[in-house]
Amino acid sequence: MAKKWGQRVRNWMAKKMDLPQDVMMDLPRITMIGQIHIYIENHRGLLAFTDKELRLLLKQGQLLVKGKSFVIKTILPEEILLEGKIDQVLYINENSGGTK
Amino acid sequence: MKNQWIDFLFGMVTVKITGKGIERFINVLTRNEIIIWNVKRHGTETITFQMKLEDAKNIRYFARHTDCQITFLKRKGVPFLFRRLLKNSGFLTGAVIFLLIIFLLSNVIWGIEIxxxxxxxxxQIRKELDRMGVKIGKLQFFVKNVEGIQRELTNNVGNLTWVGVELKGTTYHLQVVEKNEPEKQKELSPQNLVAKKKAIIVKTFVEEGKKVVDIHDYVQKGQLLVSGEIGQDGENVKLVPAKGKVWGETWYKSHVEQPLDTKFKVLNGNEKQRHALAFGKFELPIWGFKDPEYKQFEMEKTIYKLHFLKWVLPVSYIQTTIRESEDIIRSYTKEQAEQIALERAKKEIKSRLDEDAMFKDEKILHKEVKNGKVILDIHFKMIENIAVEQPISKETRE
Structure with missing residues (x-):
């Protein structure tokens, strides 16, 4: 309950103080360059990686990237740069019964 | 992104990971600040990626608690290149030695052509060259330069008029001109002997011809001494080439000035050597940096050109010798100066006359010391051969 309340305060602050949401709320920031590059900041770790699929852990839920011939160009503790042909980017929420 | 050139400099490796829970392993790596890139999936249980060589040393530590097997595939970068270079250093040293040998052989004297x-x-020339060290098989560095060889040869080999020394590649070409004794004329044309200057005859020696003058006769320049016409009273006249020597007393006057004090520049034996390599016009000193504290000095530069096969390298070796010089004032007393002036006058006259001319007498006509100089006027009596040949042409004969 306290966490929820904290979340709300942050949300309110972000809105009122015109701060970027990703900084305030630990949300992932995803930058895509066409279909070929996807750059994800603020992830919480790699869950699965094949050449057709990339599954990342987020603070809340997971992120699923689907496509073809994936190569991880760089991976840092909180950033990842993926190259390939990206078809889909999906958010999977914890509640809706994901893998974890 | 990271700079791949720095990674190349420090070396990077391609790693193959097989096993289960590869993703977890990658998370472990990234959380421990190990940077990996180019992660690719090959089949279900294999992943390859690249990482720094430095990090690759620690990867086993992180892999210990996982079910992954690690294989190193490719090694790239400067450290590996360097290691390979060391491994193949035989080739490199071989190449260097090869160039060195060619370089040395290009600077060896391979031939002397005369x-x-x-x-x-x-x-005689070959012997002299040997003595100087110019031999086949010697290095050119240790041999004097061309001008030096030329000078020494002309000085030391007697019957050379001139010798041109030229260095073409590895061969010395010597062009020699010998002193040629003038060939004796075998058959002389009819001739008279006449006086070359006015004189008093002292001695005559006639090989052929009719003597016209006698001892103690005074002759003028051009006067007939020995006639080439022989015969008795105009009959049976025969023309012969007159031969012989007529010695006459001749007179010369000479005027000499000898300063009492003379300034000389002499080398006092102190010298310093400098060595330098020259690249075009730029000179890079290798040895002898100190400036010699000479007030006056003379510099001599010897340039050794380096050869490689048939080419002259743009690099040359320069040896500079700096010799200290001093000014010395030589002073004579009046008597000494007089003596020297006399000697000089004699020498000067002697050089104008034939080899066999002799001094008979000298007389100082006038002596003066003016402006630190001794001025002498001397009268010389000489005895010399005054006969010169004069061909008898048919027209002048009566």
Whole structure:
């Protein structure tokens, strides 16, 4: 309950103080360059990686990237740069019964 | 993104990971600040990626608690290149030695050619060259330069008029001109002997011809001394080439000035050597940096050109010798100066006359010391051969 309340305060602050949401709320920031590059900041770790699929852990839920011939160009503790042909980017929420 | 050139400099490796829970392993790596890139999936249980060589040393530590097997595939970068270079250093040293040998051989004297010399002169020249160290098989660095060889040869080999030394590649070409004794005229044309200057006859020696003058006769320049016409009273006149020597007393006047004090520049024996490599016009000193504290000095530069096969390298070796010089004032007393002036006058006259001219008498006509100089006027009596040949042409004969 306290966490929820904290979340709300942050949300309110972000809105009122015109701060970027990703900084305030630990949300992932995803930058895509066409279909070929996807750059994800603020992830919480790699869950699965094949050449057709990339599954990342987020603070809340997971992120699923689907496509073809994936190569991880760089991976840092909180950033990842993926190259390939990206078809889909999906958010999977914890509640809706994901893998974890 | 990271700079791949820095990674190349420090080396990077391609790693193959097989096993289960590869993703977890990658998370472990990234959380421990190990940077990996180019992660690719090959089949279900294999992943390859690249990482720094430095990090690759620690990867086993992180892999210990996982079910992954690690294989190193490719090694790239400067450290590996360097290691390979060391491994193959034999080739490198071989190449260097090869170049060095060619370089050395290009600077060796491979031939000495002597042109225009008679065999005995050639032998003498070769002996002299040997003595100087110019031999086949010697390095050119240790041999004097061309001008030096030329000078020494002309000085030391007697019957050379001139020798041109030229260095073409690895061969010395010597062009020799010998002193040629003028060939004796075998058949002389009819001639008279006449006086070359006015004189008093002292001695005559006639080989052929009719003597016209006698001892103690005074002759003028051009006067007939020995006639080439022989015969008795105009009959059976025969023309012969007159031969012989007529010695006459001749007179010369000479005027000499000898300063009492003379300034000389002499080398006092102190010298310093400097060595430098020259690249074009730029000189890079290798040895002898100190400036010699000489007030006056003379510099001599010797340039050794380096060869490689048939080319002259743009690098040359320069040896500079700096010799200290001093000014010395030589002073004579009046008597000494007089003596020296006299000697000089004698020498000067002697040089104008034939070899066999002799001094008979000298007389100082006038002596003066002015402006630190001794001025002498001397009268010389000489005895010399005054006979010169004069051909008898048919027209002048009566």
């Amino acid at each position: 042109k225009g010399a008679k065999p005995d002169t050639e032998y």
